[in-house]
Amino acid sequence: MCSYGGGDVDDWYDDSDTDDHAEDTGDDRHHQQGARNSDLDLDDEDRTFLSQFPDTWGAAPTRKEKDIQGIQWERLAITREWYRQTRLQEYKNYENIPNSGEEAAEECKQTEKDGMYYEFRKNTRSVKSTILHFQLRNLVWATSKHDVYLMSHYSVLHWSALSGVDTELMNVQGHVAPKEKHPGSLLEGFSQTKVSTMAVKDNLLVAGGFQGELICKHLDREGISFCCRTSHDDNALTNAIEIFNTSSGAVHFMASSNDNGVRDYDMERFQLCNHFQFDCPVNASPFGYFF
Structure with a gap:
């Protein structure tokens, strides 16, 4: 499975919203990820109401059958059930x-509809x-349960x-x-690095770029510890990084x-x-397994 492999990354990497930029590219793939708030048929009053939702929404109201995102659907022109059904369709x-999802489903363990696999705690914007x-x-x-690292x-x-x-950081x-x-x-380091992926584990952070x-970086130390460029290839985008322990206990990372x-x-x-070479780009390499 090959990751993003076409065009100049500067064509779509900027500080604007992803959805707006996807419209500029004319690439339908960006519009196939499901309906978003902008897809809803909302009037000005509904949009004003949505903007007043709290940034953080806890678990207690959700257990009282409130929406997990804090959306009060009874105030909107559409119902949650109608919107969900439309999105699924x-x-x-x-x-x-093609058909990779169906093939994977045959090999994966089937989940139970009412099974408890995780419990919602908090949503924040x-x-x-x-x-x-x-x-x-x-x-x-x-x-951890309380620590989140994000780009x-x-x-x-x-x-x-x-x-x-x-x-x-x-x-x-x-x-x-x-x-x-x-x-x-x-x-000499880098300037204006466009980060495509990263990994965080055991006070270690590794970020990979488009070039x-x-x-x-060690999270318990000041400054950056190490910088390098893996390749000067025209398409050297870093797909994934994995921090892991070898059989001897040494800490390594794979890019x-x-x-x-x-x-x-x-x-x-x-x-x-080690440097492994393959016939096509590798999307991920967790614990020495390549995909």
Whole structure:
């Protein structure tokens, strides 16, 4: 399965809303991800009412059969049931490989309709992640019940569910350069990095860029630890990053790229340990398995 592979990323990467930009591209794939608020037939009064919803919506009202997003459907011109039915009928899932969903369903364990798999706790709109293309992945990470890391435009933020406070950990809009010295690290760093994916685990953060950039940071240290460019290929977009422990206990991370490569780095010295090459781009490489 191959990830985004066409066009200049600058054509669709900007600070505007994804939906608005998708209209500019003329690419129907961007409109197949289901109805959004802009698709609803709302009048000015309804839109004004929606804008007054609280930023945070807790679990207690939801247990009293309130909407999980805090939307009071009785005040709108349409019902929640009608909107859901319309979305189910019109939603078209994007697939790189035809019928891959049906084939995967045959191999996966079937879920029970009334099974309890997770429980809703809180919804908040006070912190907004920025995912500018539907094929980008892993731009939001929850490392605990209370800690969320996300990409918001050019900022990597940490948001605490306990305090409700968001903290900027890294801003890649300007110049970013490493404070530590490691062999192979680009001491000149990068400017205006367009982040396509990231990984956060055990106080380690690794962000990958559209042009093969890798930026590594220890969350318990000041500054950036390591910067490098995996490839100068025309299509070197970083698809996914995975931080993991090897059988010896060493901490490594794997970066899979659109240049058909998967690279394994040691996070103690930030050295490239292995470079695997494939016939097509690799979307993800969790724990040494390639997809």
